[in-house]
Amino acid sequence: MIRLIKNELVKIFSKKSFYIILLVIFGLIIFQNINFRSYYYEEWSEMEEELYNLQLSMMGINTNSYSGAMDFAYTAVKQDLLEDISDTYGNESWQAYVILRDSEYIAYNIYYDYYLAQNFEDELSYFDFELNDEDKLLVPDKEQATAKYNELNEIFSSNDWRAFAKMQLSYLLEEKHDLDYILTSEYTPDLQNQIYKIETDIEVINTRLGKNIPFAYDYLNDAIDNYKYAKCEIYKIDNDTTRENTYENQKEYQNLVETFEKSNYIIQNKLDTENKDTTRYKLSSTFESSNQQLFILAIIVYISATIVSEEINNGTIKQLLTKPNNRLKILLSKLITCFIMIIFASILIPFMVYIANALFNETESLRIPMIMYNFSTSTLMEMDMIKYLFIQFLSKLPLFMIIMIIAFTLGTLFKNSIIAVLVPLFIYISGKYLIELTSNNISILKFLPTTGWELNNVLFGRLHEFEGITLNLSIIVYLIYFILLLLISFISFAKADIKNQ
Amino acid sequence: MVLGKTTTIKIILGLQKMTSGTVKINGFDIKKDFTKAIEKVGSIVESPDTYTYLSGYQNLKQVANQYKHIKKDRINEVVKLVGLEKRIKDKVSKYSLGMKQRLGIAIALLNNPNLLILDEPTNGLDPEGIHEFRELLVKLAREENMAILISSHNLAELENFCTRICIIQNGEIIEENALDMIKNSNIKRSYIFEVENTDSIIDILKNNYKDIEIINKEKFKITIDRTDVSNILKLLENNSIKVYEIKKEDISLEKAFLEKTRGNIID
Numbered sequence: 126m127i128r129l130i131k132n133e134l135v136k137i138f139s140k141k142s143f144y145i146i147l148l149v150i151f152g153l154i155i156f157q158n159i160n161f162r163s164y165y166y167e168e169w170s171e172m173e174e175e176l177y178n179l180q181l182s183m184m185g186i187n188t189n190s191y192s193g194a195m196d197f198a199y200t201a202v203k204q205d206l207l208e209d210i211s212d213t214y215g216n217e218s219w220q221a222y223v224i225l226r227d228s229e230y231i232a233y234n235i236y237y238d239y240y241l242a243q244n245f246e247d248e249l250s251y252f253d254f255e256l257n258d259e260d261k262l263l264v265p266d267k268e269q270a271t272a273k274y275n276e277l278n279e280i281f282s283s284n285d286w287r288a289f290a291k292m293q294l295s296y297l298l299e300e301k302h303d304l305d306y307i308l309t310s311e312y313t314p315d316l317q318n319q320i321y322k323i324e325t326d327i328e329v330i331n332t333r334l335g336k337n338i339p340f341a342y343d344y345l346n347d348a349i350d351n352y353k354y355a356k357c358e359i360y361k362i363d364n365d366t367t368r369e370n371t372y373e374n375q376k377e378y379q380n381l382v383e384t385f386e387k388s389n390y391i392i393q394n395k396l397d398t399e400n401k402d403t404t405r406y407k408l409s410s411t412f413e414s415s416n417q418q419l420f421i422l423a424i425i426v427y428i429s430a431t432i433v434s435e436e437i438n439n440g441t442i443k444q445l446l447t448k449p450n451n452r453l454k455i456l457l458s459k460l461i462t463c464f465i466m467i468i469f470a471s472i473l474i475p476f477m478v479y480i481a482n483a484l485f486n487e488t489e490s491l492r493i494p495m496i497m498y499n500f501s502t503s504t505l506m507e508m509d510m511i512k513y514l515f516i517q518f519l520s521k522l523p524l525f526m527i528i529m530i531i532a533f534t535l536g537t538l539f540k541n542s543i544i545a546v547l548v549p550l551f552i553y554i555s556g557k558y559l560i561e562l563t564s565n566n567i568s569i570l571k572f573l574p575t576t577g578w579e580l581n582n583v584l585f586g587r588l589h590e591f592e593g594i595t596l597n598l599s600i601i602v603y604l605i606y607f608i609l610l611l612l613i614s615f616i617s618f619a620k621a622d623i624k625n626q
Numbered sequence: 627m628v629l630g631k632t633t634t635i636k637i638i639l640g641l642q643k644m645t646s647g648t649v650k651i652n653g654f655d656i657k658k659d660f661t662k663a664i665e666k667v668g669s670i671v672e673s674p675d676t677y678t679y680l681s682g683y684q685n686l687k688q689v690a691n692q693y694k695h696i697k698k699d700r701i702n703e704v705v706k707l708v709g710l711e712k713r714i715k716d717k718v719s720k721y722s723l724g725m726k727q728r729l730g731i732a733i734a735l736l737n738n739p740n741l742l743i744l745d746e747p748t749n750g751l752d753p754e755g756i757h758e759f760r761e762l763l764v765k766l767a768r769e770e771n772m773a774i775l776i777s778s779h780n781l782a783e784l785e786n787f788c789t790r791i792c793i794i795q796n797g798e799i800i801e802e803n804a805l806d807m808i809k810n811s812n813i814k815r816s817y818i819f820e821v822e823n824t825d826s827i828i829d830i831l832k833n834n835y836k837d838i839e840i841i842n843k844e845k846f847k848i849t850i851d852r853t854d855v856s857n858i859l860k861l862l863e864n865n866s867i868k869v870y871e872i873k874k875e876d877i878s879l880e881k882a883f884l885e886k887t888r889g890n891i892i893d
């Protein structure tokens with residue numbers, strides 16, 4: 126048997142066409158992984174400005190009500206202010222960042238209050254309605270607003286972000302104090318959540334100061350935002366007694382927990398684990414990116430579809446069948462060879478991605494460990510790239526195997542390599558659409574192999590996107606299809622007559 | 627010309643299923659004991675199909691790996707036997723048809739078969755190649771005591787070295803016998819008579835015999851059953867014609883074949 130497998134491998138690795146395919150794939154991988162300079166952060170603030178302009182032009186319609194007017198003013202002021210700040214400190218400055226980010230609302234509120242206090246009368250005359258007494262109470266005190274404004278401007282011009290953070294901290298503590306006081310007289314869940322949000326903000330600013338994380342457009346600040354959001358949402362859900370325990374809600378909760386744990390990891394370790402421009406990210410997504418997946422599948426399908434049909438078409442099958450070997454043994458040796466080629470492709474493609482990136486990108490990022498969240502044990506798993514890729518490979522193995530067996534069976538049945546190459550690839554592509562269809566809860570789709578063939582959706586206790594698909598069901602459905610196709614190919618091969626030419 | 631020979635060979639080798647009957651090779655039933663039955667068989671079916679992207683040597687190694695005990699020495703041995711030493715490391719795609727044929731034979735001989743099955747083995751060989759090939763087969767049969775089953779429609783070629791013939795037409799065996807027996811069996815044969823004068827021959831014999839051909843003044847040819855030879859001699863003697871020599875014209879296998887299949891419709 127081993128000698129027969131060795132024979133098959135020699136045949137595959139002696140074919141010129143095989144190397145041409147590999148070369149083309151390598152070319153495509155290089156092309157994909159050349160690091161086009163990322164414009165994400167550089168252009169961000171400019172894009173945001175445009176966004177505000179657009180928002181303003183759309184809001185103009187609604188300026189005949191008080192709230193509409195306030196919204197308009199709030200956005201218009203922000204727009205003006207952003208231009209000022211950008212001109213003075215630059216687009217990328219922490220000053221611009223704290224004005225722009227909604228999560229850092231304090232700085233902007235100071236400006237807005239000051240603006241409103243200064244220009245209130247003018248602003249009002251612009252709109253065609255009058256304020257009532259209650260609304261007037263909301264207009265900030267001119268003196269207080271000016272004091273805060275001056276303090277903030279001083280901090281901005283001193284360019285000391287820590288001072289700004291400390292100022293934020295004092296404002297937040299003040300705010301929390303006020304809300305705590307209100308809470309004693311009237312309890313509402315909303316108020317409780319609001320307090321929790323402020324507590325989280327306080328916690329984060331302390332972390333910022335402790336870990337020395339300045340305000341900036343970077344991964345750490347992204348992580349801080351995500352952390353704050355996820356933590357507050359989790360708190361809300363945990364304290365919401367009316368929330369139903371539906372499948373959708375469970376999934377949402379899982380995602381929040383994962384975001385929370387991962388952002389926390391980034392902040393605590395100051396490791397940029399989510400950066401998509403790194404070699405690390407590109408290598409880690411080898412099995413997830415549909416392009417790289419297609420490359421692996423292309424190799425698998427090419428081998429599995431031709432391994433039998435080509436021999437029949439070239440007549441060399443006679444050479445194999447007139448030797449003292451059982452037909453089933455011959456077919457099994459070919460099937461095992463296909464399996465070996467799955468492993469080969471799954472090692473080769475990541476390796477190609479690595480080489481392409483090592484040549485045109487960097488390798489520094491590979492030092493950052495991979496992280497995965499385990500929902501079963503509620504722990505964050507830290508692992509190296511090899512182990513991570515191995516887990517990803519295992520979770521994709523069912524997909525690879527079923528595509529392999531489809532190509533293999535078609536090649537054996539029809540002796541036509543083209544059918545055997547194209548049909549599995551069509552099934553793979555249509556499988557993606559079928560997965561989308563499952564969201565309509567058509568329960569029969571659960572029993573198609575497509576929905577369960579990517580196990581990374583259900584690994585480590587993660588809930589599948591669609592209710593009812595579990596790891597066990599996936600494996601059972603998958604095995605039935607696999608064995609069925611296996612039987613078809615073996616029976617047809619055992620009974621096949623080798624026709625005359 | 628003849629239908630069913632490749633199919634027959636494929637059935638013998640287990641490549642196609644038989645609807646009835648049994649095939650036994652070396653005492654083993656091909657259906658029940660395939661691996662044992664085929665163990666000592668070497669074959670070329672239709673054409674010597676080899677992996678053209680591999681070298682001749684790699685092809686031989688592929689085959690060697692399909693048997694349990696074939697050593698490297700045996701590969702070199704068969705390469706020498708078919709005279710491919712110089713080109714054995716080249717890719718088969720660069721081989722001429724004759725070289726491919728020789729490689730096919732080397733492959734078929736690799737497992738020291740005691741039965742060699744060859745389907746149209748000399749297709750594409752030049753006359754010299756055919757001659758060498760024939761010598762090789764005769765040598766194998768005599769020295770290695772190897773049975774060789776050849777299918778061909780080139781009857782003249784078979785006649786040169788076959789000992790036993792089986793004629794298949796429309797999928798049915800119409801004759802199976804030793805070569806001499808087929809050629810000498812009870813069919814009409816041509817005899818050439820050398821006589822004093824052939825002028826009156828037709829007049830003398832035309833009443834009893836039709837197939838008479840006057841070759842020249844002293845020779846005529848007549849196609850008759852061999853039992854008729856003495857009758858003719860008598861007739862000639864009665865007419866006082868001196869007979870110098872009677873020669874039996876050698877019949878070719880082809881003629882014998884046509885004789886056998888005469889009157890049958892060939893699809």
